[in-house]
Amino acid sequence: MLRNRHAECEVLDRLLIAVRAGQSRALVVRGEPGVGKTALLDYVVAQAVDCRVERAAGVQSEMEVAFAGLHQLCAPMLHRLGRLPDPQREALGITFGLVAGRAPDRLLVGLAVLGLLAEVAREQPLVCVVDDAQWLDRASAQVFAFVARRLVAESVALVFGSRGAPDDEPSSTLPELVVSGLSDADARELLRSALPGLVDRRVRDRIIAETRGNPLALLELPRGLTLAELTCGFGSAAPLPRRIEESFHRQLTPLPAETRMLLLVAAAEPLDDPLLVWRATELLGINPEAAGPASAAGLFEIGTRARFRHPLLRSTIYRTASVEERRVAHRALAEAIDLDADPDRRAWHRAQAASGPDEDVAADLERSAGRARARGGLSAAAAFLERAVQLTSEPPRRAARALAAAQATHQAGASDVALELLSVAMTGPLDRLQRAHADVLCAQITFTTNRDSKAPLLLLEAAKQLEPLDVRLARDTYLDALWAAKFAGPSAGVSVCEVAEAARSAPPAARPPRPADLLLDGMAKRYAEGPAAGVSELKRLLLAFRRPGMTEEDGLRWFVHAQWTAAELGDDETWEVLAARHVRLAREAGALSELPIALTSRILLHVLMGELSAAASLLAELAAVSDATGSPLFPHGAVVLAAWQGREAEVADLADMVRAGMLRRGDGVGLTFMTWGQAVLHNSMGRSEEALALAAEATEGCPWENGLLIRGTLAELVEGAVRCGQAERATAALRRLSDLSRACGADWALGLAARTQALVLDGAAAESDYREAIDRLGRTRIRSELARAHLLYGEWLRRGHRRVDAREQLRTAHAMFTTMGAEAFAARAERELLATGEQVRKRNLEISSELTAQEAQIARLVRQGLTNPEIAARLFISARTVEWHLKKVFRKLGISSRTQLQT
Known part of the structure; x- marks a missing residue:
């Protein structure tokens, strides 16, 4: 019965109305235990009589089993898998163990679930209700949140009930319905219905005050109270959830021992599978009639599903049972589960049944971790390994398993937990090689989580320790140290050149050398001897990274180094190939600690290629990944994208939000990206003084090793300085840019240098450089810089009173910027065209002001010939x-x- 929940019911009614009308909705019903969330979810189910309803619930003991909650919800719908595209069908098949295959991309699993729900809803509006979302396994919670944020027009509702704090869950960004306690008058009326007899007024007032209008507390607390307690006094002032548990416990106490054990078995088995419950209780010698007293008391019923009167009753049964009783229940469930049908659930129950160290169970958990990893359940793999650590008595083996668990947990994106496991490993008897492995992992976690400036020195020290123990790992760690030092910049405890010198003294690689070995040798030579050294060797070895056949592990680890080396050398083609493969690999492996790095690189390349809508799509994915893992959202791509889009307010907000954190962490590259983006924005808007100041700040903090950044910031500095009449400053920056560009010798770098040099020249020399810039940049994928070359050349021609020639260049620039969505640059080109006397016409079907960003993006993809x-x-x-x-x-x-749209 719902009492005075009119406002909450109205919200839920509107949700159902929208779903019946073909729209989709997601909602989190949030509140403390017992406040009425489940009753409101039941209301949704009761009102959705004309919809298909599917239910699931998170269970505390099931939180470490990957995709358990997702399987609950989707199992009844799997007959529709055949309607999904092949990659999505395969992803869900592997996830649910229906077929064998490589671990699927976590985002592909989410998209497959979204497609499955949409397919089911084609026949009838679909309402999915998930209670106790705070206890969902992490993999399911991430997929549910992914799906909920992308529901738009599928006739699907996702309604979650949760007691957790919003920041604790992947669903924290979804719309919420916060449920509070009843008003004093409603609370008194509800209590009166539960206590119709004579009750001392002071007792009644105390119950009302201490329950704070919590409906479950008002109904359950009086159950089992003695007449003396009701008429003379009322219990202790324990916290409310504990009070509710005590009330349930009082109702459980009179039940026969066999009934209580049956309830405990059911509480420990979260799938509510009645056959499994009956098999387990039969093994315990419990007669099925033992369920009768619990059913008669209204606490539990078992039919097609095993159901408790309230989710808190399940947790109360489990929590109030003794440790030995829980072990007995889990042991019976483990024995009742078919080993071949569900080995991982059996392993988990065996682990919960263990009373102490058990090597057989620990080894079983290790095997389950391997299967979970194969399905893409990195979080589950980490959980299995963590429990294996707890069940391992032999110190060396325990330390080794803790180290493996820390590695898996870090890959799953839970770096804080990984550090805790790493500390367990470090207390064990690790040999020198294992300890060096632990030091490397510690440094990697430090770098991945917050780009801490301590990471380069930690990695360098670990690499030196590894030299006499494992040459291959030592060389790999030197490469990581170079990468970390480049990103930390001047704030690092060690410079890139110092790391490079140390790496050059490392033992040589085995023969034949791996691509990673060649990359280390080439980078170390270049950084130790100068920008012109080792360039030809690096360009040749980058081809090795482009060849197929590299393992998933090597690709995930080394693609980021290779693609940034390609960017430094101006090899845009290799950068594009490796960036795409890096993102794909990180998705397929479910490597959530690596995916943000891969996405950031791809976003930056999309921006430079003038594909701003594609960059925006990946930026949304990056935000979702960061939200799901709780890791910080590195804003490098966001700042540069917003700058090229001409969004001044957004750039300013991002700069204000992240500058202090970057300074605190010593994130030199992050600061340079931010100031570079701001300089681009101000140059696009004709604010030369602001652009000059920002570009100067960026170049001062950017060493030459960051070739992409230093070339970009120097170009902005020269343009700003020329416009401000500071010729000497422009010439000095141009000299530096020209030297770096000649050192790498790529069309991208040389074209940018030629365009920049044209700004400081006059007459035929300037025109020659503009034409060279357009020619060189036209051979590359870097469309953004090519469009700027046309713009600057057109402006120069207009100032020289060559209006006809200027219009040709300015039309090209305006069309390119408009297509990209670079609004400030497009407006600048439009002003220049108007100054030549030309009217700017809107292109057919390019009515961007009428289309939303998503609509415009879909229209562009249709024009490219993509299907829905x-x-x-x-x-x-x-x-x-x-x-x-x-x-x-x-x-x-x-x-x-669609044909009209494509014309």
């Missing part, structure tokens, strides 16, 4: 949402077909 399912996969939305957006695009543009 392909667009859905690209944008991480459902095909039905693509259809919905396309209808709006057609209506706004006054067309009726």
Whole structure:
């Protein structure tokens, strides 16, 4: 019974109305235990009589079993898997153990679930209700949050009930309905219904005050109280959830011992599988009739599902049982589970049943960790390994397993837990090699989580320790140290050149050398001897990274080094190939600690290629990954993207938000990216003084080793200085840029240098450099810099009163910037065109002001010939949402077909 929940019911009614109308909704019903969340979820189910309803619930003892909650919800719908595209069908098949295969991309699993729900909802609106979301396994919670944020027009509702604090869950960014206690008057009326007899007024007032309107407490606390307690006094002032548990416990105490054990077995088995409960209790010698007293008391019923009256009752049964009783229940469940059908659940129950160290169970958990990793359940793999550590008595083996658990946990994105496990490993008897491994992992966690400036020195020291123990790992760690030192910049405890010198003295690689060995040798030579050294060797070895056949492990670890080396050398083609492969590998492996790095690199490349909408899509994915893992969102790509889009307020907000943190961590590269982006923005808007100041700040903190950044910031500095009449400053910066560009000898770098040099020249020399810049940049993928070359050349021609020639260049620049979505640069080109006397016409079907960003992006993808399912996969939305957006695009543009959109 719901008492005075009119406002909450109205919210839920509106949700159902929207879903029946073809829209989708997601909602988190949040509140303290017993406040009425489950009753409101039951209300949703009762009102959705014309919808298909599927239910699931998180269970505390199941939190470490990967995708357990997702399987609960989706199992009844798996007959629709055949409707999904092949990659999505395969991903869910592997996730649920229906087929064998490589661990699927976690985001692909999310997209597959979104597609599955959308397919089911084609027949009938679908309402999915998930109670106790705070106890969902992490893998399921991440997928549910991913799906909920992408529901738009599928006729699907996802409604979660949760007691956790919002920041503790992946679903924390979803709309919420916060449920509070009843008003004093409603609380008194509810209590009166629970206590119809004579009750001392002071006792009643105390119950009302101390329950704070919590409906479950008002109903449950009086159960089992003696007449003396009701008329003379009322218990202790224990916290409310404990009070509720005590009330449930009082109702459980009179039940027969066999009934209580049956309830404990059911509470320990979160899938509510009645057959499994009956098999386990039979092994314990419990008669099925033992369920009768619990059913008669209204506490529990077992039919097609095993159901408790309230989720808190389940937790009370489990929590109030003795440790030995829980072990007995888990042992019976483990014996009742078919080893071949569900070995991982059996292993988990065996682990919970263990009373002390047990090597057989620990080894079983290690095998389960391997299977979980193969399904993409990195969090589950880490949990299995962590429990294996607890069940291992032999100190060396325990330390080794703790080290493996720390590695898995870090890869799963839970770096804080990884550090705790690492500390366990460090207290064990590690040999020199294991300790060096632990030092490397510690430094990697430090660098991955916050780009801490301590990481380069930690990695360098670990590499030196590894030299006499493991040459291959030592060389790999030197490469990591070079990478970390480059990103920390001047704030690092060691410079890039110092790391390079140390790496050059390291033992040589085995023969034949790996691509990573060649990369280390080439980078160390270049950083130790100067920008012109080792360039030809590095360009040749980058081809090794482009060849197929590199293992997943090597690709995840080394692609980031290789692609940034390609960027430094101006090899945009190799950067594009490796960036795409790096993102794909990180997704497929579910490596959430690596995926943000891969996405950031890809976002920056998309921006430089003038593909701003693609960069924006990946930025949204990056935000989702950071939100799901709780890791910081590195804003490098966001700042540069917003700058090129001409979004002044957004750039300012990002700069204000992250500058202090970057300074505190010593994130030199982050600061340089931010100031570079701000300089680009101000130059695009014609604010030369601001651009000059920012570019000067960026170049001062950016050593030459960061070739991409230093070339970009020097180009902005020269443009700002020329516009401000500071010729000497422009010439000095140009000299530095020209030297770096000649050292790498790539069209991208030489074209940028030629365009920049043209700014300080006059006459035929300037025109020659502009033409050279356009020619060289036109051979590259770096469309953003090519468009700026056309713009600057057109401006120079206009100032020379060559209006006809200027219009040609300015039209090209304006069209390129408009297509990109670079609004400030497009506006600058438009002003210049108007100054030549030309009217700027809108392109057909380019009515960007009428289309939302998502609509415009979908329209562009349709023009590229992609189908709705392909667009859905690209944008991480459902095909039905693509259809919905396309209808709006057609209506706004006054067309009726995809063919018209493609013309």
